Amino acid sequence: EDQVTQSPEALRLQEGESSSLNCSYTVSGLRGLFWYRQDPGKGPEFLFTLYSAGEEKEKERLKATLTKKESFLHITAPKPEDSATYLCALSGGYNKLIFGAGTRLAVHP
Amino acid sequence: NAGVTQTPKFRVLKTGQSMTLLCAQDMNHEYMYWYRQDPGMGLRLIHYSVGEGTTAKGEVPDGYNVSRLKKQNFLLGLESAAPSQTSVYFCASSYHPPDRGGNEQFFGPGTRLTVL
Known part of the structure; x- marks a missing residue:
């Protein structure tokens, strides 16, 4: 069964304190x-799509990476405006996205 | 260009009442989706449509019906509301399906539904 697990559930950072969010997945064929x-x-607002292991994408202070078992969302020198819930989802085909429960990020000045 | 809009924004129902949630998109997207979001469970797909006149079941379709009579509109109906249907409902649309390039899903602002 296709599955997505995000960790941690919640993360509190100080402004400028870099960190990473994790998305572990199991899927028969990642699309x-x-x-x-x-x-x-x-x-939800779209950030990135990754298709194959080793792929990386960046947008401002965010960088997403992908391996065969997990994806990371790296946040470099975060600002308070980066506070939000970050959702990971996978497509195993059949017109469906399977979402994780999300990581709530709070960045404090 | 309004993107994806949903009406109403909030609604309170009594058990057994019926209602219809309306989703409209002005991006000429073929694919439309209805999700529900519950605390700790993430977004779950209720029904989806791959084009005008088509609908298909998602992960949690029981108790819901949908219709896509016009390409720009996707309606979600609750025939006999139950407290378990208390949730936030999101509509989304995309030009391509999730497993093709250009498959970004655009989400509406959500409808918060409470069933007493």
């Missing part, structure tokens, strides 16, 4: 690994 950002009271 894409997605990262979304969700602010309180809003819908």
Whole structure:
């Protein structure tokens, strides 16, 4: 069964303190690994799609990486505006995305 | 360009009542999805559509029905609401399916539903 597990559930950082969020997955055939950002009271907002092990993508202070078993979202020198819930999702085909429960990130000044 | 819009934003129902949630997108997307989001469980797919006039079951379809009569609209119906359907409902759309390039899903702002 396709599965996504995110850790930690919650993370508190000081402004400028770099860290990483983890997304572990099991899938019979990976068709894409997605990262979304969700602010309180809003819908998820797309960040990245990764397709194969070794692939990396960057956007501002965020960098997503992918191995055969997990993906990491690295946050470099975070700012308070990076506070949000970060969602990982995978596509194993059949027009469906399977989402993890998310990591709630709080960045304090 | 409004993107994906959902109505209503909030709703309180009594057990057994019915309602319809409306999703509209103005991006000419073929694929549309309805998810529910519950604390600690992430987003779960209820139903989806691969084009006008088509619908298909997702992970948790029981108690819900959908219709896609027009390409830009995707309706989610609850015929007899139950407290277990208390959740936040999100609609999303995409140009391609999740396993193809250009497959970013655009989400609406959500509908918070409480069933008493």
